[in-house]
Amino acid sequence: MSGMIDRLRKIWRPETAEGQEVPRTVKRRPEKKRTHNVFEAAAAYVSACAEDNQDQIDEASAWVSPEALSFGVNELACRAVIALARERDxxxxxxxxxxxGLPAA
Known part of the structure; x- marks a missing residue:
């Protein structure tokens, strides 16, 4: 059993000729750019528009394709109108x- 453990140690922690451990280098994975989903982009975009914050508008616009952003904004608008309609009866x-700001139909 001890022989197996020694072999595993050599595999995982190789030693130099002098018997000292070789420092292990840690390979880091390349950092992934965080991806945003369509609903995160829409929420950030609409809230930035409401606050008239052009920098945040530009940032949120770059998170997804224009088509996806349009879909997300549409979905957010529908959900907001439904929520307000329920709240206001x-x-x-x-x-x-x-x-x-349109007159009643």
Whole structure:
């Protein structure tokens, strides 16, 4: 059993001729650029637009394709209108028109 452990040690911690351990170099994986999903991009983009923060708008726009961002913004708008309609006990149509400053239809 001891012989097997010694062999494993030599594999994992090779020694120099003088009997000292060879320092192991740690190979680091290349850092991955964090990827953002479409909903993170949409939330960041819309909130940056609401705050008129062009730097954050540009950053969020670069996270996903323009098509994906458009989809995410559309999904966020739908969910927001539905949430407000429930909160106000109004129809989503009425809430959407009110938010855009349009007269009641």
């Amino acid at each position: 109004e129809s989503p149509h009425t809430v959407a028109r009110t938010l855009l």
